Amino acid sequence: MMERMVASGLVGFTRLLVGARAQWRAEATPGQCLYFANHCSHLDTLAIWSALTPEQRASTRPVAARDYWDQPGLRRYLANRVLRVILIERRRDLQAPDPLTGVFAALEHGDSLILFPEGTRTPDRLPQPFRGGLFRIAETFPAVHLVPVYLDTLHRSLPKGSHVPLPLYCNVRFGAPLKRDAAETRADFLRRAHAAVCALAEPIQAVSP
Amino acid sequence: MNAEQKLLWVFAGIVGLLSLASASGWLLARRKGQTSVIRNLNERVRAWWIMVAVLGACFGLGPSATLIVFALISFFALREFITLTPTRASDHRPLAVAFYLLVPLQYWLIHLEWYGLFSIFIPVYAFLGLPALAVFAGDTEQFLERTTKIQWGVMIAIYCISYAPALLVLDLKGFTDQGALLLLYLMLVVQISDVMQYVFGKLFGRRKLAPLVSPSKTVEGLVGGGLSAVAIGAAMWWITPFTPLQSAAMSLLIVICGVLGGLALSAVKRSLGAKDWGSMIEGHGGMMDRMDSVSFAAPIFFHVSRYFFTT
Structure with missing residues (x-):
């Protein structure tokens, strides 16, 4: 109950601060989804999470770095109780044999996920090359819809190194799920997934009314 | 007639006009169906009702409320302006100052009825201060263009719009x-x-x-x-x-x-x-x-x- 109220407060706060309007460039995808997006600021997780519908949000968990979210106080509370973040260990020396165990468990459980396949934030408009985790997940769960997402203004709202977010309007653009191709190599798949996010970065020609 | 009675009369007139507009919009939609022009017309009329209600509430609550509402209008206008402007990470500090300092300060000066300062605060102090802040980021790429765009946004969205509630003082x-x-x-x-x-x-x-x-x-x-x-x-x-x-x-x-x-x-x-x-x-x-x-x-x-x- 408490968590639900905090959740709607968090959504309201995020929308007030950065807009976080959802733009579906394709039919909204029903069912279990893996939303993968470019990563440019600490607000990314909240922005995508807030752009989802309440039903989608209830079954969607963000995958995020332990070193950022697992801090005592508000952040840990939000991560564990409200966002239900699946924490990923980025420090190699602390990593379990398979850092993706938590992700696999959540997908088996039927949850949708928010994932940033670059693994780190980039100050640029377009994402860096994707890491391999996305391919392993895609390979292991062929039924999950892989939905590309592009965050369009957040790299300006809260660039790396700054602490005060600018209240610019951010759109969260959702694309059509990636087509599956079992014969594709890892490198080809990652390139195609990367291109799908980059394609969303381009504005569509305005349709005049 | 005193000022309050005049205000009431004008607002009554506006409400009458808007009711007429709503009625014609409804009639048009019934006769000609929901074409895109008619739908847009009705949306506009509905938005007008809300804008008039906000303005009416401002006048009812007094000058401070009016200043706060116009400060929010400036804030949202600046937000739209800067969102469309391709700024860079090195503009972060001047932009944060524009949003979180210049907007409240300009309206605070109007609240103080300090004409000598609110009329030059942005054209003089912000005009010079914003590029001075930006320079510390050490990014010379398109420096003039970036600075100009921020100054333009601040001038139009904060300074120029703030003159409307400045009429109060x-x-x-x-x-x-x-x-x-x-x-x-x-x-x-x-x-x-x-x-x-x-x-x-x-x-x-x-x-x-x-x-x-x-x-x-x-x-x-x-x-x-x-x-x-x-x-x-x-x-x-x-x-x-x-x-x-x-x-x-x-x-x-x-x-x-x-x-x-x-x-x-x-x-x-x-x-x-x-x-x-x-x-x-x-x-x-x-x-x-x-x-x-x-x-x-x-x-x-x-x-x-x-x-x-x-x-």
């Missing part, structure tokens, strides 16, 4: 403490001019005024809308310190500034690659789409009134 000869009427007069003439231009344009519009800058503006709309706004403005002389003739001249000035503001800001918007500033106000686009004419008309109206009508 303008003391004109024989017209003390009636600033709210002057603000209402400005908003009424500007917005009626916009609405009548739209109506005349839709009904009689043939020749496009500036097809590349603002495709919906027509010569017929401009002339018909402008003239009817001047006529309505002149007829409102009794809420101002002006004679009917002076009021007509002032309305003409407001209408001309409003049109030029609409065109200039439409050109700015298009040079930034957008059709609407935003999507905040249903049917109208963004906050800047509604405030573009005000941003040009308010400062000029303020200073012309001050020059001719103060002791």
